[in-house]
Amino acid sequence: MKIFKLTPVFMLITALLTSCKKDFLETFPTDQVAQTTAFESLTNAKLAVNGMYRLMYLQISNQSQDAHGAMMLNMDAMGEDFVWSGNTYSYFKPALRWVDHRSAATSLAAFPYILYYRINSNANMIIENIDKIEGPVNEKAAVKGECLAVRAWCHLNLVQLYGKRYEAGKQNTQAGIPIIISNSGVDQPRSTVEDVYKQINADLDQAISLLSTAVARPAKTHVNLNVAKGFKARVALTMQDWSTAAKMAKEARTGLSLMSNADYLGGFTQIANTEWMWGANQLADQVPTYGSFYSYVSANFNSSWNRLEPKMINSVLYAKIASTDIRKKLWWDGTTADKVNFPGAIDAATNAPASGVKVIKYMHRKFKVQDVNSRAGDIPFMRVAEMYLIEAEALARSGQDAAAATALYPLAVSRNPSYVLSTKTGNDLIDEIMIQRRIELWGEGFRFYDLKRTDSELNRNGMDNPRVSSTVTYTDIAFTLSKPKPSRSNVWEYKIPQDEIDVNKAIGPEDQNP
Template sequence: MKQNKFLNVQLSKYFVFIFSITFFISCADLDQDFAEERYHTSSHATAISAAGGTQGLKALDAAILSYLRDGEASEDEFGLKAVDLGMDLRSNDMDMSRNTWFGAYNNYDNVGLTYNDNDFLWEFFYKVINNANGIINTIPDDAPEEVLVFKYKSYTYRAIAYFYLIRIYQHTRADDSTDAIPIDFGDFVGEPKSTVGEVKQLILDDLTLAYNGLETYSRASKEEIDASVVAAYLARYHLTYENWLEAENFADIAMNAGSISDDVIHGFDELSLSEAIWGAVVTDATSEIYASFFSHISQINDGYSGWNHFKTVNSNLYDMIPATDKRLAWFADQEYPPGTILVPGTWGHYNITPKYTSLKFIAQPGPGEFIGDYIYLRNTEFYLAKAEALARQGKDAEAQQVLFDLNTVRDLSYVKSTNTGQDLIDEILIYRRIELWGDGVASFDMARTGVGLNRKDGRLNLVMPGADLEIPAFGDRMIYQIPQREVDANSNFDN
């Protein structure tokens, strides 16, 4: 089979030296926090493997985590949060005011064969897969438990990457026999397309192995993978593919991995937040400044969004938020003039703030600073996942209670729902749209529930010229085409 040069070249690019390494490294030097390193390199891993124990595996695991955080460290390719922002901008719920960075996601202008965003999505997740394979394929199943932990973590990374890819490059409701994406076995050979069913099975197998293997593992920080993280992705997987009982069970585990915060105006910029299950700490050393999530999403920070690339909520969704709900404060309730202090403890931004502009995500403390942690998973998502899974099974009373448990923290006036059946499901889905706005799930929820794009719905918030689109749920533009560079490098399939 023809070697897949695209993946191979991109993988080697990942292992780039940007700091020098001496051959002799002390164990103390090896046991460093990955958050203070921009990248770890293959040469680094080779050199430190001589230290014994799990030091080399720690470095390789840290490299994957660093890459999930930083991506290509460019304006719209800053890792997993860049993907989540791009996917949300494809939804019915988030708009931007002008065509600039991320504009091609918002107007669906990057789904074709040769677009840079498409290349990024493809190579980003296949780099994660390739490097996870590098760990999985070198650790035997009878290795000591402290070594196997890294194998289980890598199963999780690989499953996460395939889960994104299968939903980006194929319709979520596609039949299991439908051709989808290639499965990379770690030998850098261009494989033919696997079916939807084959990719789904690999994801489920990987997550199941990881969950069972990490069930008793105690992580050092929320930057690491543990069983609660795996449970969260199992809940997402089973909710997506309508395995309601499994979704209920794993959502219960994930929602209990944290506690709901009374304060909603904290910016979602600290991994120490009680709701956070998994994420990445961002420090002065690792901040990408303008090439960062908060630069693009925070109106208050002096970044792309704050300049005049406003990210706004669909006004129709805003109008669904009860007046007593604290989450209403996540969005500007009117247009504010320059210099207005919108969030206590921050600064009066020099630009206007249009009505409906996002105030949910703020990297403290103010101008020119973007030291905000990245939160990949929050436990509140899984209250809603469990509530939906219960309602889908006809367990209405239980679903009403779970929804009540979440919403009464967000809205002291919330009264337990009396809705049943589809009305209850619809209520839960609306609260998913509210609670998870900006968290990267909106367009994936549209895909799994068969909802198309409709930006001609009378919304009053700012909509980028050319983005006022209508696209049916299963329209061609709702999924990405496999990039031309991959097609050219892989003789085993055509796009």
């Protein structure tokens, strides 16, 4: 990899600039920072770790590239459940239309490549240096373990985007991505999908070992043992390794609890929520002038995008939610009685619905900022609910119907007190679990990955979602869009960025995705 290869000094500046410790920057001006400075003490190294995490929500180059939060929106835009209500703005619609990711020259093709390799480079630098620093062994183990887990997470995102899906029982020699586990600067070719997953699992196994004896993490913004096991569960699910997926998901949620139904309607913007395992803690002074996750998805923050284009749930999926399920209340049913719960974007000056606000059936109130004066808000990267869903799905796909129904039950009955333990079997049970997953994780960035790993067709037909614009020409394409199974089509792979092919001597035009 060459296009995003950054020199050690530049990467240190990136990490330290993005640290929350201003006093460190005042002591070490950015034009004097060197690698030895960041790793001359464990305290300094931990600041570099903070910088690595902050890259997960910093804006890359424009207001639709707010790091991993933006990729969460792109991943759901490429699915069928996260529905646009208008065509006023273009943000994230390149993903919605399924066009730009297939062009090597577009920003959509380059954005995740830049993002995840940039975070990965920060992780590599810390991994390469942490053992040389004096300090308590368990503290260094925590730092190294979480960076190994983050490196695996980066490679997992990348291989799912730029490589073909993993197929259990096959050689998986299809082209994946460059494996970057060093900041040596040596150009790397595209490794096979099999080899990429081998590296991901090796990193996670080492991370889990190190984190098992590590000190407690300073905050939920950092990866700990539970989160590393959650990563392992995600990887195993993607590889159709059902026994490992079920085991790791159960271990990942051990000792953790689901949120209450009252909390479920609280806006999904508080990392302190008992159910959140890992997330970003973005403060008001850390959001860009334009952009941020909540600028595009919040039900109440008064950005033009939220005010004019509230996001909706696919009506087909909405119809599958039981009336006694708390999640049914996250979307407007279209009735006058329920409308009071969906005022839309709020004018901060008046604390009343903003002028020109659109209120439309099926619009959501899942994500809401706590303070309508600010677009800041915490972003959920992993929740306990996902672990229940992974365990249930893995058990069901391995033919353990009764165990799968039992694994699903705590989540399902928590959301819907009237839920009865499922007696379904086979594909019917799998379908029930996947519907639960689509409802539960709506807007959290899983749908494209789920469609691809399960080799499922994309089908946006059958919706009766209303539109707020009479000139929404893109909906004729985007919302009647169908895509064949990933195993039958190349459109499920992002193109390798053209700049990478031009600069990386280990990757040529012949290595581009077809």
